Structures are given as C-alpha cells and as structure tokens.
Amino acid sequence: MLFSAGKILPILLLLGVAAFVLLASRLIGSSTLSQRPDFIVWTFSPDRVATYRDSIDVAKFKSITGRRVFVRLMSPAVLNLKLGSLIDLDQPTDALPDAVEIELSYLGRYFAENETDAGSAVGLLPLDDLLSSSDATLSPARLENCRFLNSVFALPLDVHPVTITYRPDLFLAAGIDIEKATTWPMFIAACQAYQKSSDKNTALTSGIRIGRRALGVQPFNSELAMMILNQRGISLIDSTGKSRLKDQHVLDVASLCARIIASDGIALAHGAADDAWASDLASGKVAAIVTPDWRAQQLTRLAPELAGKVRMMPLPVLDPLFDVPTSTWGGTVIAIPLHARSTTDSLTFLRVLYLESQQPSELLSANTAIWPKQPLADAFFSGQDICQLQTMLAARVKPRATSSNAVIAQSLLADVIWRARELAEADRGQWLIKALTDADAELSRRIEFRQRQSN
Amino acid sequence: MLFVFLPVVLFGTVLVYPLLRGTYLAFSSPHGESFSPNPDRLSLINFQFLFSDRLFWLAAANTFGFALLVSLFQIPLALILAFMLRSIRPAVMPFVRTALLSTHLVGGVFVGLMFLQIVSPSVRAGASFDVLSDPRFTLLILCTITLWTTVGITALHLQSAMRSIDPTLYDSARIDGASGTRQFWHVTLPAVRGTACALWLAGIIASAQLFELPFVLYGQTAGPRGSALTLVMYLFQTGFASGDLRYAAAIAWVMMLLLLVVSVAFVRVSGLARTQTN
Numbered sequence: 001m002l003f004s005a006g007k008i009l010p011i012l013l014l015l016g017v018a019a020f021v022l023l024a025s026r027l028i029g030s031s032t033l034s035q036r037p038d039f040i041v042w043t044f045s046p047d048r049v050a051t052y053r054d055s056i057d058v059a060k061f062k063s064i065t066g067r068r069v070f071v072r073l074m075s076p077a078v079l080n081l082k083l084g085s086l087i088d089l090d091q092p093t094d095a096l097p098d099a100v101e102i103e104l105s106y107l108g109r110y111f112a113e114n115e116t117d118a119g120s121a122v123g124l125l126p127l128d129d130l131l132s133s134s135d136a137t138l139s140p141a142r143l144e145n146c147r148f149l150n151s152v153f154a155l156p157l158d159v160h161p162v163t164i165t166y167r168p169d170l171f172l173a174a175g176i177d178i179e180k181a182t183t184w185p186m187f188i189a190a191c192q193a194y195q196k197s198s199d200k201n202t203a204l205t206s207g208i209r210i211g212r213r214a215l216g217v218q219p220f221n222s223e224l225a226m227m228i229l230n231q232r233g234i235s236l237i238d239s240t241g242k243s244r245l246k247d248q249h250v251l252d253v254a255s256l257c258a259r260i261i262a263s264d265g266i267a268l269a270h271g272a273a274d275d276a277w278a279s280d281l282a283s284g285k286v287a288a289i290v291t292p293d294w295r296a297q298q299l300t301r302l303a304p305e306l307a308g309k310v311r312m313m314p315l316p317v318l319d320p321l322f323d324v325p326t327s328t329w330g331g332t333v334i335a336i337p338l339h340a341r342s343t344t345d346s347l348t349f350l351r352v353l354y355l356e357s358q359q360p361s362e363l364l365s366a367n368t369a370i371w372p373k374q375p376l377a378d379a380f381f382s383g384q385d386i387c388q389l390q391t392m393l394a395a396r397v398k399p400r401a402t403s404s405n406a407v408i409a410q411s412l413l414a415d416v417i418w419r420a421r422e423l424a425e426a427d428r429g430q431w432l433i434k435a436l437t438d439a440d441a442e443l444s445r446r447i448e449f450r451q452r453q454s455n
Numbered sequence: 456m457l458f459v460f461l462p463v464v465l466f467g468t469v470l471v472y473p474l475l476r477g478t479y480l481a482f483s484s485p486h487g488e489s490f491s492p493n494p495d496r497l498s499l500i501n502f503q504f505l506f507s508d509r510l511f512w513l514a515a516a517n518t519f520g521f522a523l524l525v526s527l528f529q530i531p532l533a534l535i536l537a538f539m540l541r542s543i544r545p546a547v548m549p550f551v552r553t554a555l556l557s558t559h560l561v562g563g564v565f566v567g568l569m570f571l572q573i574v575s576p577s578v579r580a581g582a583s584f585d586v587l588s589d590p591r592f593t594l595l596i597l598c599t600i601t602l603w604t605t606v607g608i609t610a611l612h613l614q615s616a617m618r619s620i621d622p623t624l625y626d627s628a629r630i631d632g633a634s635g636t637r638q639f640w641h642v643t644l645p646a647v648r649g650t651a652c653a654l655w656l657a658g659i660i661a662s663a664q665l666f667e668l669p670f671v672l673y674g675q676t677a678g679p680r681g682s683a684l685t686l687v688m689y690l691f692q693t694g695f696a697s698g699d700l701r702y703a704a705a706i707a708w709v710m711m712l713l714l715l716v717v718s719v720a721f722v723r724v725s726g727l728a729r730t731q732t733n
Contacts, residue, residue, distance in 0.1 A: 013459070013463060017463050017464060017466070017467035017471070020464065020467070077695065080695060081695050084695070084698055084700075088700065106696070108697075108698075109695075109696065109697060109698035110698065221674070221676040269587070269588055404697050404698050404699070405697060407692055407696040407697055408510070408692070408697065411676065411677050411681070411692075414676065414677075415677070415680055415681055418590075418679055418680055419680060442509060449500075449504045449702075450699065452500060453484050453500055453501070453699075453701065453702075
C-alpha cells in the first residue's frame with residue numbers, strides 16, 4: 001500500500017503542529033493585554049538601576065499613576081534584539097516595555113533611511129508634543145541625534161563631552177606644556193617630542209623595559225575618527241541619508257587619524273582588560289587618554305594612585321575657526337515603544353522623571369552633563385574644576401545624525417584609515433582620495449539597496 | 456501520542472516556525488518597514504544585492520579560509536594525540552581525559568577572554584607589537600585558539616573509536632614485523648576512517664559558524680582590514696546592529712547553501728556515506 005497509516009501519521013502530526021504553532025502565534029498576538037500593574041523600564045546600565053531605585057521622582061510617578069516602576073537590566077545587544085523583534089511584530093504585546101533606554105549607537109537601527117512617513121518607519125512614539133509642552137532645556141546637539149524625519153523619537157539622557165586626560169608630570173619632565181597644543185598638528189608634534197624625549201628614560205614594567213607612547217586609542221575601529229568628525233559637525237551619513245565619505249573634511253580626518261595610529265605615530269592600543277586605559281595611564285605606558293565624561297569618574301576609582309597627577313584639557317581641533325574643542329562618545333536615550341501598554345503613563349514617566357525632575361543630578365548623576373554633575377574630587381585632577389570644564393564643553397557638542405547604515409559606514413572608514421597608516425606621508429593624500437571614493441561608492445550602493453528594499 | 460506531543464510542539468515552535476519565518480523574510484520586501492499598512496511582497500532583491508556585496512564575500516572568504524585551516528590541522532593532530540594515548544597507563548588515563556576535555560568545557564567566550572590577555576598589545580623597546588591590530592595574524596590567532604579548544608575532545612572521540620579495534624589485528628601486524636608507524640597507517644587509520652571523516656565534517660560545519668571568538672577578540676568590529684569579519688558576524692551586524700532582518704535572513708540562507716555544497720562535496724570525496732553504510 002502506497003500510503004500506509006504508519007507513513008501518513010507523522011505527516012499529519014507535523015501538519016497539525018504547524019497549524020497549532022501558527023494559530024497559537026496569531027492568538028498570542030491578538031490577545032488582549034493583561035492588567036499588568038508594574039511599569040516596566042528596560043535599561044542596559046547597572047548604574048541606572050540604582051538611580052531609578054533611589055529616585056524621589058519615581059515615587060512621585062507612582063503616586064500619579066499608581067504603577068510601580070520595575071527596571072529590567074540587560075546588555076545593549078540583547079536589549080536591542082528583543083526590542084527590535086517586538087517592534088517588528090507591529091502590535092501591542094505584554095512583552096513590550098513601557099519605556100526603554102537605548103544606547104545611542106543602536107538608535108539608527110530603528111530608523112529606515114528611505115521613509116517619508118516617520119510614524120510608519122519607527123516603532124517608537126514621537127515625542128514632539130511632549131517636548132513642545134515642556135520648558136526643559138535639553139542639549140540641542142543630543143536632541144538632534146534622536147530626530148528622524150523632523151520628529152523626535154527619544155529623549156537624550158546625557159551628552160558625554162570628550163576631553164583629554166593627561167599626565168602633566170610626564171610631559172613636563174620632557175619640557176612640554178601639552179595644554180598649549182590647541183590644534184591636532186600641534187598636539188601630534190608635542191606628543192612626538194615627548195616620545196623622543198622619553199625614549200631616553202624608558203619605564204621598567206614587570207622586568208621589561210618598555211617605550212612610551214603619548215596617546216591611548218583603539219586603532220582598528222573608527223572611534224577616534226568619529227570623535228574628530230563630530231568636532232567638525234560631520235556625520236558619515238548626513239540627515240538627508242547621503243554618504244559623506246568623499247567629503248574633504250572626512251579626508252582630512254582620515255589622514256590625521258592614519259598619522260596618529262601609524263607605527264611611527266603617537267598612539268598605543270589599550271590592552272584587553274576593561275580598565276586597561278586606566279592602568280596604561282597609571283603605569284606611564286601612555287601619557288594621555290581620550291576621556292568621555294564617564295571615564296573621568298571611573299578613573300578616580302580605577303587608578304587612585306593618580307590622585308593629584310592628572311589634568312584634563314579640551315580636545316585639540318583641526319580648524320580653530322570651524323571645529324569645537326570637544327566631541328561626544330556614545331550615549332543613552334530613553335524612548336517609548338509605539339505600542340506600549342499605556343502611552344499616557346509612559347509620557348507621564350518621561351515628563352516627571354526627565355523634564356520636570358526636581359532632582360536631575362540625583363537621577364542622572366551616573367553619566368550626564370545635561371544638568372550640572374555631581375562634583376568630583378577636584379583634588380584628583382590637580383585642583384582643576386573638571387565639572388565646570390565638562391559642563392561648558394557639553395553645551396558646544398555638535399550633533400551627529402543617526403542612521404541604520406552607520407555601523408557599515410564606520411567599518412568602511414576604519415578599514416581605509418587602517419590601510420593608510422603604513423603609507424608614506426607624501427603618498428597618503430592621493431591614496432586616501434581614491435580609497436574614500438571607493439568606500440563612498442560602496443556605502444551609497446548599500447543606502448540605495450535599503451531604499452530599493454522598500455520601494 | 457501525548458509523549459511525542461510536547462517534543463514535537465517544541466520542535467515546531469523553536470525550529471520549524473523560525474525557519475519558515477526566516478525564509479519568508481529572506482524572500483520578501485516590505486513596502487516601507489514593518490509598520491506599513493501594505494502587506495510585504497515576494498522579492499529576490501536581498502539575494503540580488505548579496506551576490507554583489509563585497510563584504511559578504513569577504514566574510515565568506517574569511518570563514519571558509521578559517522574552516523579550511525582548522526580542518527587541515529584538527530583531525531591530524533587529534534589522530535596523533537589519540538594514537539599516543541594508547542601508550543598511557545590506565546591509572547593516569549582519567550586525569551589525561553579530564554585535561555583534554557577541559558579545554559572544550561570552558562566555552563568559547565572564556566577561552567577568547569583568556570587568549571585576549573595573552574595577545575593584547577604591548578610596547579617593547581619603543582616599537583609597537585600588537586598582533587591583534589595586524590590583519591596577518593587574525594586567522595592564525597583564531598585557528599590557534601580553536602585548535603587548542605577542539606583537538607583534545609576530538610582526540611577522545613577518536614580514541615573511543617580506536618578502542619573498538621580488534622587487538623588481534625595489532626598482534627598480527629606485530630607478528631608480521633610492522634612498526635608502530637605502519638600499524639598506525641595500515642590498522643588504526645582504516646579502522647577509524649569513518650569516525651574521523653564524520654568528525655572532520657562536524658568540524659568544518661562548526662568552523663563555518665565562527666562568531667564568539669572574533670566577537671570577544673575584536674568587539675563588534677570587523678577587525679583590522681575586515682580580517683575578523685565572519686559570515687555569522689556579518690549576519691549579526693546586518694540583522695541586529697543595522698536592523699535589516701530581511702537581508703540577514705538572506706545571508707543565513709546563502710550561508711546554509713554554501714555549507715550544504717561543501718558538506719556534500721566532502722561526503723562524496725571522503726566516501727563518508729559509504730563508510731557509514733558499511
């Protein structure tokens with residue numbers, strides 16, 4: 001017999017299971033939401049769990065809405081994977097949080113370059129009405145990062161102004177006043193002079209005589225280049241969705257970065273450990289490090305032996321007329337999923353905690369510079385008021401456009417800079433023009449692909 | 456019936472449904488993103504772009520280059536190790552087995568972090584020495600770590616296969632005057648050929664799925680000059696960092712097809728199917 005019961009049964013069983021799974025997924029998707037009492041906030045920062053727990057504003061929110069705030073901590077990658085999947089469902093579900101903190105570099109994931117209707121392109125709730133009804137002062141540059149197609153989809157929680165922390169004892173021993181180096185070429189020249197001088201006086205670490213480098217960086221990614229580009233107000237993909245890799249400003253920055261990370265340059269890649277940047281500075285392996293504001297706070301904890309031995313200076317610039325002496329490095333925004341359980345409660349949450357907060361420094365002290373920060377031990381930074389310096393610089397940070405192709409754009413730029421690092425200075429310019437033109441073509445093709453996907 | 460119901464439901468929920476959904480995503484193109492009121496439509500646009508995507512082919516070359524290099528060394532090293540284990544005294548054997556297994560038990564992320572400490576940059580005598588930043592070392596680092604993790608357990612599998620060889624074969628070989636090397640070539644190797652080929656194939660498939668090691672060693676970057684960009688890493692970047700799940704699903708499908716081609720070719724060339732049947 002061709003179709004015996006023994007053969008048909010497994011097939012019927014599999015078909016039954018497939019039908020069951022499809023039916024169950026439909027039922028789960030269309031089921032009415034349960035009356036969940038808790039207000040769920042997702043975050044990726046352990047520091048912020050504590051600040052939510054201790055905040056008086058959270059208690060105020062509970063008294064208004066009757067909902068208790070419950071914070072779920074997860075890694076940025078997991079958070080965005082879960083959030084992205086739930087947003088893709090495009091329907092209300094119990095699993096969606098009421099508010100979610102997103103790492104800035106992931107925000108572009110929710111924005112598609114081609115859309116003309118912002119409401120349909122982003123699974124997050126537009127916050128324009130909330131902002132227009134508030135008189136809170138938010139950093140315009142940071143707000144720009146959350147803007148897509150003329151709507152704001154998230155509130156910035158921090159600015160992260162970037163400075164350089166350096167060891168005056170090491171530089172002064174070489175007869176160099178590094179704070180006078182206000183442009184990148186001057187800074188490189190001063191660092192090279194420092195390295196030349198310190199070669200004669202190398203440090204002994206674990207029995208190995210090591211040479212010294214001036215600046216600690218990560219050479220095979222584009223963080224340094226992105227930071228300098230932001231000083232110039234340049235985003236690799238601009239707010240209109242066009243690639244700017246061929247731009248003269250990008251060329252200048254790529255050339256500068258290649259010079260910095262070249263083997264005869266001034267940079268040392270930090271080690272593998274999370275706190276390597278602090279130990280490198282403490283051991284004198286490097287004399288200066290790029291310092292987003294949160295690193296300044298961590299440094300006091302990770303390298304207490306540096307107390308009174310470090311100072312902080314604004315970033316050097318490429319063009320003193322055009323660039324700002326600071327930049328930004330990552331950051332956190334808070335958003336509301338479009339299909340959150342009660343968008344009214346979620347908007348109240350943002351209003352109470354972030355726009356009308358009586359205690360911004362308490363809630364945001366973990367990593368913010370929107371409002372005055374908690375004072376750090378000035379003595380650690382040789383008596384310097386770094387809080388004032390960072391707050392002043394935070395106001396000058398330029399905006400950075402966010403895009404779903406940003407990761408690829410940065411990867412392409414990093415590759416170009418890496419290949420340019422070993423070229424002779426004279427050949428580098430022409431080579432970079434060609435390499436950046438090729439990278440621009442690659443990126444434009446990718447942007448066009450995302451547009452064609454949807455049209 | 457009830458006994459099979461739960462496993463089959465689980466199988467359907469966590470395997471069949473995602474597979475069907477992934478296929479649908481790879482072959483569809485939205486009008487707008489997923490919030491469009493218009494339904495998705497069938498499209499080959501993801502595959503069209505993929506075949507001309509330089510980064511995809513770079514990732515494929517890195518991945519299969521890695522798989523090739525690992526497979527060249529993994530089985531031969533494991534075979535030698537397993538053959539050497541025969542001469543170890545039974546009393547010490549449990550310790551040796553534990554030692555060989557331990558490298559596999561610690562997990563990819565831990566091993567990655569451990570090797571990260573070993574290969575992290577240092578500056579000596581004023582000259583920069585940073586293997587992590589040098590693309591020429593990427594494949595070597597990844598292969599070394601993978602071999603360190605997998606050779607031990609592969610050797611134990613092969614040793615199990617060797618233990619099932621009839622000892623009289625070795626006795627006969629010895630009586631015929633065969634040296635240790637000749638015994639290895641003419642008795643051991645033919646007897647464990649099926650197991651070795653199966654392990655070889657499993658190794659190639661596992662190597663093609665390389666993700667944790669480059670992720671731990673190079674973060675979410677593609678490494679210097681894209682040398683650490685593997686297919687799964689590229690899939691991760693596309694699907695989860697850029698949010699293009701449709702293109703990521705297409706990458707997964709092509710990756711599966713490439714693996715299928717490699718596996719079928721391997722089975723044919725090695726005669727694995729014949730060996731298993733016999």
